[in-house]
Amino acid sequence: MPLYYRLEGRMQGGKAFIVLQLSGEVVLTCQRCLGDVACQLDSQSRLLLVPEGEDLPDDELTVYDEDYREEDDFDPIHASRNLDVLELVEDELLLSLPLSPMHEECSVPTGEWLEGPASPFAALGKLQKS
Ligand SMILES: [Zn+2]
Numbered sequence: 453m454p455l456y457y458r459l460e461g462r463m464q465g466g467k468a469f470i471v472l473q474l475s476g477e478v479v480l481t482c483q484r485c486l487g488d489v490a491c492q493l494d495s496q497s498r499l500l501l502v503p504e505g506e507d508l509p510d511d512e513l514t515v516y517d518e519d520y521r522e523e524d525d526f527d528p529i530h531a532s533r534n535l536d537v538l539e540l541v542e543d544e545l546l547l548s549l550p551l552s553p554m555h556e557e558c559s560v561p562t563g564e565w566l567e568g569p570a571s572p573f574a575a576l577g578k579l580q581k582s
Pocket of ligand 1: 484486554
């Protein structure tokens with residue numbers, strides 16, 4: 453099952469941002485029946501590139517986004533020449549996965565055990581008759 457990601461650089465207010473978009477489908481384990489459950493992913497996050505040697509600003513920063521006309525969260529990271537893109541994607545993937553994936557309705561066969569072998573008392577009754 454393919455997972456798509458898209459990285460886009462953007463300058464804004466003299467700062468460099470990376471916009472990371474993720475979409476696709478992942479198969480997780482249902483927390484109720486332990487079967488496979490497919491989850492749709494569709495997330496977008498913004499990363500602020502901070503020059504190496506400078507302190508990262510607080511995590512909870514927001515900036516006014518001129519494109520979206522709204523306040524938007526972003527995560528600051530240190531820029532480097534060898535930016536590990538896959539690591540970024542992996543982090544974003546982990547953040548966007550549901551914590552407890554579940555089917556809307558589990559389709560596990562149930563009730564089979566209700567018609568299991570007869571109770572030992574039934575066998576005992578037979579013995580007493582013979
Ligand atoms: Zn289930």
